[in-house]
Amino acid sequence: EQVGMIDAASILDTAPEGEDAVLDKLNLMWKEQVAKEKDDEDTQDDGKRLAVLVGIIAHLQLTWYKDKTAWTANEVKEGHALEESRRLGLFLDAMPLLPQQPTPNNPLQHPFPTHFLYWDDDEIEQLLHGTMAQTKAREVRAGVGLVIREWSAAFLKEHSSMKQSEILNAIFSAFTAVLSRSFGDEAGRDLDGAGRMLVPLVDMLNHDSEEPNVSWQWHVGEGDEEKIKAGRGDIAVTTLKDVKKGEELYKCYGWRPAWDIASSYGFVPRLKKERWECSVIPLFPAVLDLAPDVIATPNQISNDETSLDLLLESNYGVLVKAVLAAVDAANEIEARQNTDSGSEITSKVKTDRPAQLDRLEVVSLFRPPPALTANDFPFARRQPCVVVGTKIGVSDQITSSNQQYHREALKKVLPAYRAAASAIAQLRLNHKNGDSSSSIQASQMAMAAASLDKGTDWDEAALKLIRLGINDRIQTIKGDGIAASTWLAKSTTVRRLDEISLQHRQFRADMSSDIREAELNVLHTLYNELNTLA
DSSP states (O other): OOSOOEEHHHHHHTSOTTSOHHHHHHHHHHHHHHHHHHHOGGGOOHHHHHHHHHHHHHHHHHHHHHHHHOSSGGGSOOSHHHHHHHHTHHHHHHSOOSSOOOBTTBOOSOSSTTSGGGSOHHHHHHHSTTSHHHHHHHHHHHHHHHHHHHHHHHHHHHTTTSOHHHHHHHHHHHHHHHHHHOBOGGGTOOOTTOOOEEOTTGGGOEEOSSSOSEEEEEEOOTTOHHHHHTTOOEEEEEESSOOOTTOOOEEOOOOOOHHHHHHHHSOOOOOSSEEEEEEEEESSOSEEESOTTSOOOHHHHHTTOSEEETTSHHHHHHHHHHHHHHHHHHHHHHHHHHHHHTOOOOSOOOOOOOGGGGSOOEEEEEEOOOTTTTTTSOSOEEEEEEEEEEEEESSHHHHHTTHHHHHHHHHHHHHHHHHHHHHHHHHHHHHHTTOTTSOOOHHHHHHHHTTOOTTSOHHHHHHHHHHHHHHHHHHHHHHHHHHHHHHHHHHHHHSOOOHHHHHHHHHHHHHHHHHHHHHHHHHHHHHHHHHHHO
16 A cells, blocks of 8 residues: 555656656657557557656666665755655565665575576577567567667666666666566556556466466446546455465466467466467468479579579568458458348357457568578578467367367468468469569459359368478477577586576576477367368
């Protein structure tokens, strides 16, 4: 009750302008973002709101640390930041934030060792190679780097007496704390610019998506609409089952795939019975054979005349856009047909399938360059992949009992692969006719996606693409997993690491293994389902 909920708007609204360079900078970022969102609702950027809260927490933690360790009272600048840091001191001390006064039992050198922000570059490259987690890790680290660059002058001005390493540690630890503990839009509280917020005590509840024993909701009384609008009220935590004295309380943070949970929370949940999980499947092969029925000559192969590198964005970019447009068109056609026939579904069967899996999502997966063009373009590429999710289990018996989910997962992505198969067929036909510069007909892709082209069985072609993609991912994940284990063994023997660093590296290796295992579970499950469909 002394601390209350912590949000950026409440702290910034009461900050005097011109008193504090950091708060002025964060206030400007906040106002610019709120103004953009008022002009255009589609510009809402939860990342920018989260970053502002991170900046506030880092700034208050540095101020609080200086206040506690100062030799004299005048060593700490009086003002709004000092007042807020003292008000929130109990909360700041309970958070895994740096800097703090180390003790023999609590050195606090690494408050959150498994979060991607604390991994070495080599660990990101070697342990996460070939996974979506690597893509997420790079995105998170790049985004944090840009924010730190924007903040650096203000933080250095307000904390000139501190080492740059201490300032960076404060910002990094604030990012990991806010990423893993804050509440945001999905909680229904991001109204009237309230933004993300921290809720003391509730943010200490650990995650269990399979068997949570508590749930929470924003609690306001009848007629308290103004409190909701202003982002005020209480959180009510309610038990879902009988809880014994001393038993830990778990809530569900909400559904997210393993790689996404890892990027925010720094862990991967262990599979106990069954849960929803995701994998990514390549939309196109890495290298497309344009003349599969023709034996190419050595000259043709060396001149790259019979194949197309689809890991180059210049080649795959237009195809991905065409696939997305074709799927949208197919959905509109299906909706019109249902309406015209009077068979429009008025009520959906209740399911626990996450809503995120009902939309088509194409993501980029880092891949090494294919041998075909490695010499000309020797850099890592991005491969467009489709996110596909189903319910996985710890045994074949449990997994097979979810056959309806597996088939629904394949059905959801089938239109995209029909469109991709149509694009591939057009590319090959253009090559055969000696007119490789001809454009791909989006209308043909839309017809294929909607299964309106009766002259070709696009389902068969689409399922073949999915099968090839799954095989490719399984082999890639297994191969990269073996390479990661080899690197781990070598790195811990060749390079001398202290005991804590060795322990943290092993934590990270275990986490990367869990990420791969979750995706492999999905891929094997869906591959088995493809065989039953065949």
